[in-house]
Amino acid sequence: MSAVELADAGVLVTGAGGGLGRPLVEGLLAAGARVVVSGRTAPRIEGTHAVAADLRLPGEPERLVEEAVAHLGRLDGLVHAAGVVAFGPAVEADDDLLDELFLADVIGPVRLLRAAVPHLRQGRDAFAAVVTAVVAEKPQAGMAPYSAAKAALSAFVTALAREERATVRVIDVRPPHTETGLAGRPVAGSAPRLPQGLDPRAVADRVLRAITEGERELSSGAFASSQQS
Numbered sequence: 001m002s003a004v005e006l007a008d009a010g011v012l013v014t015g016a017g018g019g020l021g022r023p024l025v026e027g028l029l030a031a032g033a034r035v036v037v038s039g040r041t042a043p044r045i046e047g048t049h050a051v052a053a054d055l056r057l058p059g060e061p062e063r064l065v066e067e068a069v070a071h072l073g074r075l076d077g078l079v080h081a082a083g084v085v086a087f088g089p090a091v092e093a094d095d096d097l098l099d100e101l102f103l104a105d106v107i108g109p110v111r112l113l114r115a116a117v118p119h120l121r122q123g124r125d126a127f128a129a130v131v132t133a134v135v136a137e138k139p140q141a142g143m144a145p146y147s148a149a150k151a152a153l154s155a156f157v158t159a160l161a162r163e164e165r166a167t168v169r170v171i172d173v174r175p176p177h178t179e180t181g182l183a184g185r186p187v188a189g190s191a192p193r194l195p196q197g198l199d200p201r202a203v204a205d206r207v208l209r210a211i212t213e214g215e216r217e218l219s220s221g222a223f224a225s226s227q228q229s
């Protein structure tokens with residue numbers, strides 16, 4: 001495994017104002033990276049350049065990548081930490097919910113990767129860390145559309161990682177339940193009683209370690225040491 005230098009790296013972070021995104025941005029900044037942050041609402045994080053983009057909308061992922069490259073001068077890294085969740089019985093998922101979830105959690109991120117990878121190929125120690133979820137490995141009852149969306153993105157990312165093995169390190173990041181508040185703001189349904197989740201900062205630190213230490217995959221098991229104390 002080779003060590004990756006983040007000092008002066010140009011990195012785009014989606015979902016940057018979120019529970020996982022924010023500590024990821026803070027860790028990247030602490031390591032000396034230059035960071036463009038994004039969300040539907042432009043996050044305000046000192047020391048970063050913000051771009052508002054709704055990944056569900058056609059053309060928006062591509063515009064976001066172009067604006068990030070224009071600001072950074074090049075793209076060395078992408079951290080995709082945007083996403084939404086939904087709960088409820090599989091057969092009760094209506095069309096609006098399916099559209100919302102698959103646009104935000106699959107189509108948007110796929111368009112984002114499609115736009116970013118050609119730039120990343122020109123980057124230094126290039127990486128794309130894509131947060132999918134543990135449900136991509138173990139689909140959960142009451143979370144069928146979310147599980148299916150994350151599994152779809154995970155499959156795309158895994159295939160992309162194989163295609164780009166020699167050029168861009170594409171990392172499928174599959175954390176277990178984490179205390180970011182995501183479960184409390186679903187786009188449909190309401191969360192069942194969930195066990196205590198992981199500490200977002202510990203999860204972010206584990207992702208950053210994977211980036212800097214040259215790891216190529218972060219299964220749910222890789223977060224075993226990120227338990228809440």
Ligand SMILES: NC(=O)c1ccc[n+]([C@@H]2O[C@H](COP(=O)([O-])OP(=O)(O)OC[C@H]3O[C@@H](n4cnc5c(N)ncnc54)[C@H](OP(=O)(O)O)[C@@H]3O)[C@@H](O)[C@H]2O)c1
Binds near residue numbers: 017055185
């Ligand atoms: N928390 C967990 O238990 C857990 C476990 C495994 C995986 N994950 C995944 O980790 C990622 C981050 O989740 P989180 O827990 O940090 O949740 P979070 O705190 O709700 O953050 C989600 C972020 O995604 C952004 N976002 C949502 N829809 C978007 C859209 N259409 N376009 C652009 N940005 C959008 C939100 O910003 P705006 O509202 O400004 O758009 C927000 O910053 C998600 O993909 C989630 O599925 C979470």
